[in-house]
Amino acid sequence: MNTLRLILRMLRRDWRAGELTVLGLALMVAVASLTSVGFLTDRISQALIQESHQLLGGDLLLTSDHPLREAVRQEAVRRGLRMTDSISFPSMASSGAQEAMTSQLAEIKAVAAGYPLRGTLRKAPAPNTADAETRAIPERGTVWLDERLADALHVQPGTAIRIGTRDLRFAAVLTQEPDRAMSIFGMAPHLLMHIDDLAATGLIQPASRVTFRLHLAGDPQQIADFTHWVQAHLERGERLEDMRNARPEVRAILDRAQRFLRLAALLAVVLAAVAVGFAADRYMRRHLDGCAVMRCLGARQSQIVLIHGGEFMLFGLLATLAGCIAGYAAQWGLQGMLAGLFFESLPSPSWQPWAHGLLVGMALVAGFALPPLLRLRAVPTLRVLRREWASSEPLSLGTYAFGCLMLAGLMLWVAGEVQLGAVIITGFAVALGLYTLLARALLFAVGRLSITSALHRRTQRSGLRLGLANLRRHTAASILQAAALGLGLTALLLLSVGRQGLVDSWRSKMPADAPNQFIINIQPEQQQPLREFFRSKGLPTPKLEPMIRGRLVAINDQPVTPESFPDENARHLVDREFNLSWTATLPPGNEIVAGRWHGAGHAPSASAEAEYSVEQGLAETLHLGLGDRLVYEIAGERLTGRITSLRKLEWDSLRVNFFVVTQPTILDRFPGSFITSFHLPVQHADFINELVRSFPNLTVIDVAALMSQLQSMLDQIARAVQAVFGFALLAGLVVLYAALQASSDERRYELALLRALGARHRQLREALLTEFAMLGAIAGLLAGCGSTAISWALARFVFHLDYQPDAILLPLGLFAGAIGIALVGWLGTAGTLHRPALEHLRGG
Numbered sequence: 095m096n097t098l099r100l101i102l103r104m105l106r107r108d109w110r111a112g113e114l115t116v117l118g119l120a121l122m123v124a125v126a127s128l129t130s131v132g133f134l135t136d137r138i139s140q141a142l143i144q145e146s147h148q149l150l151g152g153d154l155l156l157t158s159d160h161p162l163r164e165a166v167r168q169e170a171v172r173r174g175l176r177m178t179d180s181i182s183f184p185s186m187a188s189s190g191a192q193e194a195m196t197s198q199l200a201e202i203k204a205v206a207a208g209y210p211l212r213g214t215l216r217k218a219p220a221p222n223t224a225d226a227e228t229r230a231i232p233e234r235g236t237v238w239l240d241e242r243l244a245d246a247l248h249v250q251p252g253t254a255i256r257i258g259t260r261d262l263r264f265a266a267v268l269t270q271e272p273d274r275a276m277s278i279f280g281m282a283p284h285l286l287m288h289i290d291d292l293a294a295t296g297l298i299q300p301a302s303r304v305t306f307r308l309h310l311a312g313d314p315q316q317i318a319d320f321t322h323w324v325q326a327h328l329e330r331g332e333r334l335e336d337m338r339n340a341r342p343e344v345r346a347i348l349d350r351a352q353r354f355l356r357l358a359a360l361l362a363v364v365l366a367a368v369a370v371g372f373a374a375d376r377y378m379r380r381h382l383d384g385c386a387v388m389r390c391l392g393a394r395q396s397q398i399v400l401i402h403g404g405e406f407m408l409f410g411l412l413a414t415l416a417g418c419i420a421g422y423a424a425q426w427g428l429q430g431m432l433a434g435l436f437f438e439s440l441p442s443p444s445w446q447p448w449a450h451g452l453l454v455g456m457a458l459v460a461g462f463a464l465p466p467l468l469r470l471r472a473v474p475t476l477r478v479l480r481r482e483w484a485s486s487e488p489l490s491l492g493t494y495a496f497g498c499l500m501l502a503g504l505m506l507w508v509a510g511e512v513q514l515g516a517v518i519i520t521g522f523a524v525a526l527g528l529y530t531l532l533a534r535a536l537l538f539a540v541g542r543l544s545i546t547s548a549l550h551r552r553t554q555r556s557g558l559r560l561g562l563a564n565l566r567r568h569t570a571a572s573i574l575q576a577a578a579l580g581l582g583l584t585a586l587l588l589l590s591v592g593r594q595g596l597v598d599s600w601r602s603k604m605p606a607d608a609p610n611q612f613i614i615n616i617q618p619e620q621q622q623p624l625r626e627f628f629r630s631k632g633l634p635t636p637k638l639e640p641m642i643r644g645r646l647v648a649i650n651d652q653p654v655t656p657e658s659f660p661d662e663n664a665r666h667l668v669d670r671e672f673n674l675s676w677t678a679t680l681p682p683g684n685e686i687v688a689g690r691w692h693g694a695g696h697a698p699s700a701s702a703e704a705e706y707s708v709e710q711g712l713a714e715t716l717h718l719g720l721g722d723r724l725v726y727e728i729a730g731e732r733l734t735g736r737i738t739s740l741r742k743l744e745w746d747s748l749r750v751n752f753f754v755v756t757q758p759t760i761l762d763r764f765p766g767s768f769i770t771s772f773h774l775p776v777q778h779a780d781f782i783n784e785l786v787r788s789f790p791n792l793t794v795i796d797v798a799a800l801m802s803q804l805q806s807m808l809d810q811i812a813r814a815v816q817a818v819f820g821f822a823l824l825a826g827l828v829v830l831y832a833a834l835q836a837s838s839d840e841r842r843y844e845l846a847l848l849r850a851l852g853a854r855h856r857q858l859r860e861a862l863l864t865e866f867a868m869l870g871a872i873a874g875l876l877a878g879c880g881s882t883a884i885s886w887a888l889a890r891f892v893f894h895l896d897y898q899p900d901a902i903l904l905p906l907g908l909f910a911g912a913i914g915i916a917l918v919g920w921l922g923t924a925g926t927l928h929r930p931a932l933e934h935l936r937g938g
Contacts, residue, residue: 097397101404108405113380116832117373117406117463118413123828124366124458125417125451127359127821130424132447134432137425137440151180151210151272152309153317155335156324159671162308162332166324173320175312178208179289183304185297185615185793186786187239187285188256189247189264195256197786198246199795201282202257202297203271204289205231211311213272215286220251225269234288236265243283255285258295259790262287296791299615299767330645330655330669359818360505361585363454364522365578365825367462367501372832374406374463378470385473395471402467406459414455418448424817431814457504461497526577529876533576536872537565560848560857561864575829576873579915582826583877585819587907588884595885595900609748609771611782612795616768620789627788631781633772639750642766643671644733648725649718664715673769674726675752676761680741683749689720689739692757704735707755710742724754728764735760748797771797826873827918866919867912874911878904 108114156162170177181204188197209215209231218225221244232238237255239247244267247255254261268286298304310320317336324334385398422443429440505519506512540562565572616624616638625635646654646668656665678693680686692705706724713719718737726733735756743751750771774781782794848858882899 097400097404100401101408104401105405105409108377109409113377114373114409116828117370117377117409118416119828120366120369120373120825120832121410121413121455121458122417122420123821123825124363125414125455126420126424127362127818127825128454129418129421129447129451130428130821131359131818132450133422133425133443134428136443136447137429140441140444150212150309150335151307152176152178152212152311153314153336154310154321156308156310157333157335158306158308159304159331161306163329166308166327169323170308170310170320173312173316173323175310175316175320176208176211177308177310178211179206180204180209180307180309181289181292181304182307183297183302184282184795185258186790187243187247187283188783188786188790189249189253190783195783195787196247197783197794198243199282199793199799200243200285202285202287204287204292206289207231209309210272211309214270215268215272216270217266218269219266221245221267223267225267232265232286232288234290235262236288237262238266238268238286239264240268240284243285246283256790257285257287257291258297260291260295262291297615299617299791302615302767330647331671333669359821361522361581361819362821362825363458363504364501364526365582365822365829367458367497368574368578369825369828369832370458370462371466371497372829374466376832378466381470382473385470389473398470398473399468402470403464406463406467407456410455410459410463411452414452414459417455418451421447421451428814428817431817432810454504457500458497461500465497525581525880529577529580529880530573532876532879533573533580533872534569536875537569537572537576540565540868540872558860558864560861561868564844564861564865565868572869576869576876578829579826579870579873579911580876580880582819582823583874583907583911584880584884585822586816587877587881587903591881591900591903591906607773609773610796610798611774612750612769612771612797613785613792614767614769614795615791615793616770616789617791618766618768620792621768624789627785628772631778631784633774633778633781636770636772637750638768638770639677639752640675640761640766641752641769642674642728642761642764644674644726644728644764645671646724647727647732648723649716650723651725659716661715667712667715672726672754673752674728674754674756674761676756676758678758681749681751681755683744683751685742687740687742689737692738704733704756704760705738706735707739707741708737709751709753710740712753713737713740728761731764733760733764827915831918863916863920867916869919870911870913870915871908872911873915874907874909875904876907877911878907881907 105114156166167177183202184199185202186197187200187202188195190196214227214229215231216225217228217238221241237257239249239255244250244264247253249255249264251264251266253264255264256262268284271284271286292298310317312320321334321336328334381402385402388398425443502519505522506516613624613636621638624638628635648654654668656669659665659668680691680693686707687710689707692707708718718724720737720740722737724735724737741755745751748771750769782796786792786794882903885903886899
């Protein structure tokens with residue numbers, strides 16, 4: 095009880111004296127950065143779990159890229175399950191008279207009676223009116239449009255909507271559907287129709303991109319038994335979803351966003367750990383006299399450690415709780431930045447983010463605050479009379495080894511996997527090491543400048559020389575501050591100027607006449623009429639590329655399944671259907687990097703073995719090489735061939751490209767369609783409406799509109815990430831403040847001594863501003879170089895762009911670092927100049 099009273103008394107006294115301010119700030123920033131991300135992702139995860147039934151439209155969802163087998167339906171009926179169907183695909187919706195038709199790409203969903211089995215549909219009688227739940231689906235001959243589609247088509251209920259070759263009446267506004275997809279076409283407006291009207295539209299053709307869904311519902315035991323049965327009978331292209339893996343595309347986006355945001359937050363944790371170490375070291379040095387007195391009064395070493403350690407742990411707990419509250423408040427801002435990407439409303443967070451925040455805060459205290467306090471055990475009683483305790487005694491690296499191990503453990507926990515965690519730890523260590531070496535070199539160069547004779551003569555009586563000398567005298571602290579601040583500034587420069595530079599480089603790579611429209615679902619008999627239509631409108635005739643959909647079933651006579659590959663991308667590629675094409679001439683933008691192009695020589699007969707030209711990236715992902723034997727299943731038949739060449743493609747050209755191309759006549763016996771891309775000038779804006787009016791079955795994809803939507807999504811995510819990196823910058827400023835406080839006593843004594851020796855107020859002010867501005871300039875220069883190098887590496891090795899780093903990065907980093915850090919440093923030390931010099935000299 096006496097020890098507890100001492101802990102509380104010292105905590106109250108040190109808090110009033112401001113001894114624990116920096117420690118509290120560092121812990122709050124670190125915990126708030128992680129918990130703000132944790133709270134948001136936890137709420138989204140809970141929303142997925144709570145709405146899993148609605149997200150599936152049932153208790154179980156079986157999706158497929160082909161019509162589902164009758165045997166599956168019969169087994170579901172035998173087990174007493176309720177079921178209903180839905181079919182989704184992208185297509186054009188049109189409205190208006192022939193001369194003034196308006197068309198819009200939409201996500202079409204055809205549903206059967208009973209949909210949805212779980213969750214509800216909501217509809218409104220007209221746009222911008224109150225909606226209500228409904229258990230009905232659109233009647234035959236009618237459709238429901240969401241408000242986006244109604245606005246795009248400029249229609250009101252009662253208007254005829256053309257879907258393919260069928261006119262359907264707009265009967266209601268769709269305001270909610272439970273299982274809306276989040277694919278690239280899921281961003282398009284939505285239309286709901288009756289499944290019995292689908293055949294009359296003529297939209298389902300060979301090679302059409304269609305997703306078939308079977309929704310099932312029943313008792314938990316019935317669902318479990320059927321799940322066990324169907325998992326053993328799943329075929330290629332079929333996937334089973336339940337409450338645990340509902341909406342895998344949403345979970346994939348969430349996992350990636352959560353990991354990236356948490357890694358950004360981890361930078362703040364690393365910097366905060368440095369600040370905690372600074373604050374604890376200063377606390378230890380300022381309490382040496384008190385510990386010596388306590389030793390004289392009979393206190394044991396264990397008691398001293400227990401009292402001060404208990405004070406830090408109790409204060410750390412309070413600061414961590416404050417950081418959790420700050421993180422809870424900050425996550426509302428992040429939710430606003432990501433509004434519309436996941437859910438409109440989210441449930442309250444669980445206890446887990448609070449527990450994670452407490453774990454992070456207490457780990458920082460235990461790993462970086464307690465080690466300096468352990469040195470208090472060695473304070474001799476003789477210090478009361480003679481200050482001979484070795485304040486300059488080197489700190490044992492072993493005392494911080496535990497903290498570094500805990501920090502590495504935090505990185506592994508945030509990363510979620512050992513391999514990625516090891517890369518992150520290595521990356522942080524290398525970045526910090528490089529920044530430390532560069533900061534040391536720059537400080538050495540600054541020190542050499544300050545002692546050159548010419549500069550010495552010009553600045554002998556000014557504060558400039560004093561400021562540069564201070565940097566040289568406090569080299570270790572200056573290096574650490576510059577490296578820490580450089581990391582924070584690098585992140586912000588990379589996400590602002592660097593990111594925009596990458597986007598501009600990508601845009602500049604595309605020519606002004608790059609294709610901005612794609613047409614799919616072109617039937618063989620429509621080739622010549624479509625060419626003539628383009629010519630009649632004064633547009634260049636596009637090249638129509640043949641396309642047949644096939645599934646890879648064997649490599650070198652070995653059956654292929656998604657489970658054959660450990661890589662997630664490879665599993666996804668193998669599970670989907672490939673778009674195969676044929677041509678005798680090498681397409682533009684294609685370059686043979688290995689083997690020979692199959693177009694050389696005479697045209698093969700239909701019975702000859704196929705020769706495949708495979709895209710280089712696909713070959714690397716699936717571990718394919720020249721001479722490998724591939725077997726594709728197309729419309730129930732198998733096509734065998736060998737890889738005779740590998741191609742490198744310009745994917746960002748927006749031309750039609752294919753992973754696999756073979757020679758002509760080989761695929762003639764299989765049903766297929768055609769695809770093309772073309773550039774539509776702005777002055778021909780009505781062309782799409784006329785095209786869809788003449789060819790109702792075609793699907794036109796406005797690439798520019800989709801890219802605009804993707805850019806909007808990326809901007810939202812980038813703003814959220816920048817906000818999280820703002821914590822890192824704040825942590826860097828806390829590091830600066832902590833380092834200033836750690837050397838504040840020595841700095842006050844030096845300033846007081848200079849004033850006693852005749853230094854003027856102006857000289858000392860110049861010295862302080864010079865020191866802080868130079869420190870900030872070094873950190874900004876490091877940030878400018880680092881962000882430039884990272885941007886170049888991303889462009890060169892990830893995005894394959896000819897990137898020219900933005901010339902503003904270096905001056906911007908230099909200017910922002912110098913001005914910002916000079917301001918913060920001046921605010922922290924300016925008060926020293928206005929206090930009597932004798933007060934500091936007497937205090938030592």
